Amino acid sequence: MSDPTLSIVCFSGTDDRLQAVAVLTAGAAALGRPVHLFLQYWALDAFRKDRIDADHGLAPEAGAAGREAVDALRAAGQASWAETLRQAKELGGVEIQACSLSMDLLRITEAELDPLVDGVEGVTSFYLAAGEGQILFI
Amino acid sequence: MSDPTLSIVCFSGTDDRLQAVAVLTAGAAALGRPVHLFLQYWALDAFRKDRIDADHGLAPEAGAAGREAVDALRAAGQASWAETLRQAKELGGVEIQACSLSMDLLRITEAELDPLVDGVEGVTSFYLAAGEGQILFI
């Protein structure tokens, strides 16, 4: 088969779900597949350059044990989701676009976004780039 | 390419995720694609006709700043997710079905659902309608 694009609508801005985004992105990129991330809502908010390396919390279900597990791995040197995405982008084929509607909602300007973000696009552009490939919503 | 159906399993009933459903539905419909929504659990509950226009809250991660952003946009006249879905249905090609198992779980009768909902179906009917097209879980 060719290398079909994997598209991910990133909605959630908690560190656990963004880590899932990063792992799934890095894995697909390692297989040579193009990956297209579309940042909406709280995920977009997490990509502001003044807070991308901040603590974005975990899903409520993580609980104290989950919090402790994540902290222990980070203390042991595990890359953050932002670092993992930077590494995946260096492999090539990873594109990260902000959703224009969510930019309006959160009153974010492109200058406020981390350089990981390649640009801003609307939902129809997102669909056209995704084609008939797989789309995840995270 | 033809216009492949986009299917969305709608699970979450918070206004932010339902707004994401509405935006992704409207965008696909604007491209001429058929869209098939399958309402489960808390999303189904949000489509009761006596509460579809109520406040359904946001994901916990939204926080106070997220709440404020959503309220400001609504005050500025942004359409609610239900209004966006109504408009998308007028374009044609958008079908909204309630999951029969979730109807039983929540003891909802078809008469209690908003007219946006076209009917009730089981999960196998959902898969048959989705074919090999894209499926999102929101």
Add this chain to the structure above:
Amino acid sequence: MSDPTLSIVCFSGTDDRLQAVAVLTAGAAALGRPVHLFLQYWALDAFRKDRIDADHGLAPEAGAAGREAVDALRAAGQASWAETLRQAKELGGVEIQACSLSMDLLRITEAELDPLVDGVEGVTSFYLAAGEGQILFI
């Protein structure tokens, strides 16, 4: 059409989302489709054999009414998500794999997992098994 594999990345470990996983798995299996579950994070935690039958809570949005509805159905004899998955596996074609990175994160050993789990794999193996078939993230 042939019977394309349905792949589900299971991230959330609450009983309502795991029930959605079980229903979507059982429905696909009933149609003769292979189903491949990939357990990450809190979903993986829920498959520990010493707690798979415990109460894993619901999404916060469920509220008191949601809690009551789920409890009523369980009291009426509805199968738990774990039971539904066991039944689906007996039909054949359902494979459940733990994500190796999440095993490390949560310091879980394979011996601690419920026998429902068939093994441990990395994300690239997951993608290769999924091929170009549908992938859901729950």
